[in-house]
Structure formats: C-alpha cells, structure tokens
Amino acid sequence: MLTSCTTETRQTSASAHEPAELQAGLMAEHAWISPKFLYDELGSRLFEAICELPEYYPTRTEAAIFERNGADIARAVGAGATLIDLGAGNCAKAASLFPLLRPRQYVAVDISTEFVTGAIDSLRQRFGQIDMRACGLDFSRPFTLPPEVREERRLYFYPGSSIGNFTPGEAVEFLRRVRAQCGDDGGLLIGIDLEKDKAVLDAAYDDALGVTAAFNRNVLRHANQLLGADFDIRRWRHQGFYNADAGRVEMHLAACGEQQVHWPGGGRAFGDGEDIHTENSYKYRPAGAIALLERGGFEATRIWTDPERWFAVIHAQA
Ligand code: AVI
Numbered sequence: 369m370l371t372s373c374t375t376e377t378r379q380t381s382a383s384a385h386e387p388a389e390l391q392a393g394l395m396a397e398h399a400w401i402s403p404k405f406l407y408d409e410l411g412s413r414l415f416e417a418i419c420e421l422p423e424y425y426p427t428r429t430e431a432a433i434f435e436r437n438g439a440d441i442a443r444a445v446g447a448g449a450t451l452i453d454l455g456a457g458n459c460a461k462a463a464s465l466f467p468l469l470r471p472r473q474y475v476a477v478d479i480s481t482e483f484v485t486g487a488i489d490s491l492r493q494r495f496g497q498i499d500m501r502a503c504g505l506d507f508s509r510p511f512t513l514p515p516e517v518r519e520e521r522r523l524y525f526y527p528g529s530s531i532g533n534f535t536p537g538e539a540v541e542f543l544r545r546v547r548a549q550c551g552d553d554g555g556l557l558i559g560i561d562l563e564k565d566k567a568v569l570d571a572a573y574d575d576a577l578g579v580t581a582a583f584n585r586n587v588l589r590h591a592n593q594l595l596g597a598d599f600d601i602r603r604w605r606h607q608g609f610y611n612a613d614a615g616r617v618e619m620h621l622a623a624c625g626e627q628q629v630h631w632p633g634g635g636r637a638f639g640d641g642e643d644i645h646t647e648n649s650y651k652y653r654p655a656g657a658i659a660l661l662e663r664g665g666f667e668a669t670r671i672w673t674d675p676e677r678w679f680a681v682i683h684a685q686a
C-alpha cells in the first residue's frame with residue numbers, strides 16, 4: 369500500500385497483491401471483479417464522461433445542492449480546515465468549493481497517483497495560498513495519513529456517493545477508519561445517493577450512448593493488463609440495473625457465448641450468459657444514511673437535498 373504524500377510528480381506504485389485479488393474474484397463461484405479496477409487511466413476518463421451524461425443525475429444534482437446551499441454548508445463546516453478529499457480524481461469538485469470552504473491545507477487522496485498529482489500541479493497555480501498535497505493510497509483498506517497532513521480540524525470530503533460502492537457493512541468499516549483519523553474536532557462532508565424510481569436508476573447505469581457500458585467493459589482490458597489475461601472484450605455485454613430488493617444498482621458483464629479465458633498460471637471457462645459482477649451502488653433513504661454515519665462513529669449535524677430528494681449532502685461531526 370502506498371501511503372506517502374508528495375508535492376512532486378511520481379509514479380503510481382500498483383499494489384503487488386492486485387493480480388492475486390483479481391484472480392481470486394474471477395475464480396469465485398459467481399465471478400466478480402472489485403470496482404476499484406474500473407479506474408485505470410482510461411476508466412477514470414470514462415467515468416468523467418459518465419458524469420456529463422444526461423441520464424447520470426448524481427453529479428449535477430450534488431453540484432446543484434452545493435450551489436444552492438453553499439453559504440449554509442460553509443457555515444456548518446467552518447473555514448480554515450484541513451480538507452482531505454477521498455477519491456479526489458481531477459480535484460474539480462473540491463476546487464469549486466475552495467472559495468466557500470477556504471481550507472488551510474488541501475490533501476487530495478486517490479488510488480491513481482498520476483491523475484491526482486497532475487490535477488494538484490495545475491490547482492497550485494490558481495490557489496497559491498492553500499498548502500496542497502497529493503497522496504496516493506487505497507483508502508478502501510486500513511490507511512494512515514502521512515505526517516505532513518495537519519491534524520487540526522480535519523474535514524474529510526467524500527462526495528459523489530462513492531460510499532454507495534461499498535456494501536453497508538464495508539461502509540461502516542470505512543467510516544470507522546476515517547473517524548479514527550479524524551480527531552475529536554474533525555468532521556465529514558459526504559454526498560449520498562438516495563432511493564428513487566427504478567426507471568431513473570436503470571437509465572443512469574445503462575445510458576443510451578453506451579458510455580457506462582464502455583466504462584464497465586474497460587475493466588476487462590485492465591484485467592488483461594494486470595493479469596496477462598486474454599478476455600475478448602467484444603464478447604462481453606454490459607448490464608446495469610436497480611435491484612430493489614437489495615437496495616442497490618448492480619453492474620455485471622455477461623458472456624456472449626461460451627468462452628475460455630486464460631492467464632499465466634490459470635484460467636476459467638464461462639458459459640453463455642454467465643456473468644462477472646463488477647460493481648454495486650447502494651442507494652439509501654435519508655434516515656438510513658444518517659444511521660450508517662452513526663454506526664461509523666459520526667453524528668450527522670445537517671442534511672441538504674435537492675427538491676426531488678434524489679441526492680443528499682450531509683455534514684457529520686466526529
Ligand atoms: C463512483 N461511483 C459513485 C459511481 C456510482 O454511481 O456508483 C460509479 C459508476 N458506475 C457506473 N456509473 C457510475
């Protein structure tokens with residue numbers, strides 16, 4: 369695991385156990401690939417494109433909540449914090465809030481170090497007064513922030529409903545890890561997607577242009593690279609749908625015809641229609657979201673939603 373922060377550009381140190389993790393999922397009775405493998409460089413760019421799609425409401429709905437309630441949110445969280453952006457990507461969301469939140473230090477944390485370091489380099493030119501750090505680490509596992517990160521008033525920022533990509537049990541563990549790195553004066557500003565009509569959710573995760581399909585199928589290209597596998601990407605079909613009983617959107621890749629996939633030291637046969645589960649995206653009711661935060665050791669102080677109550681931004685304190 370890579371846990372150092374830097375102000376210089378450097379290479380991602382992919383974790384050595386990734387091929388083993390991929391292989392274990394592919395060999396499971398119902399094959400699966402962790403959604404973190406969706407985000408190689410191309411996957412991160414495809415996700416940026418998803419956020420522009422008319423069907424994918426979370427990004428614009430969350431942005432509208434920040435736009436409409438900016439002053440109120442800034443009052444609730446207070447200025448001068450150490451803003452720790454989990455899954456920062458291109459850092460655009462946090463940067464748009466700098467004028468409101470006026471952080472003293474900004475720490476952009478992401479599994480993709482190249483992506484986040486490049487973003488920080490250009491932000492530094494615009495916001496010279498904020499101390500900025502890029503930090504490459506996989507926060508889906510236990511993590512420790514390096515000593516350069518200020519301990520005072522840590523405000524964790526976790527927008528975009530990425531918490532929905534954990535199971536509720538994993539989400540609680542994740543929140544507890546954040547809480548442990550928070551200090552008693554810290555807090556969390558989090559975006560959480562809410563339950564809504566199946567038709568809206570189905571369209572958001574299976575868009576007309578096929579961008580989400582490309583994003584999902586790209587995980588096989590990434591698996592080919594990491595594992596030396598020979599998935600024939602054209603022979604896998606995207607599935608993205610709301611499973612109301614489980615309270616989550618699921619993404620799968622279904623085999624088009626029987627096929628044998630090989631990788632050094634292993635392989636697997638897939639039957640026609642057999643699928644690989646690639647992502648869950650849990651949707652919560654407001655009360656469920658607050659309860660989740662409480663189980664994670666936080667107390668929700670404020671909740672802001674859009675008029676249709678499709679999405680919630682919550683401030684929680686340690
Ligand atoms: C990053 N995460 C919150 C997205 C979501 O909505 O679960 C990932 C995504 N998968 C398909 N479309 C977007």
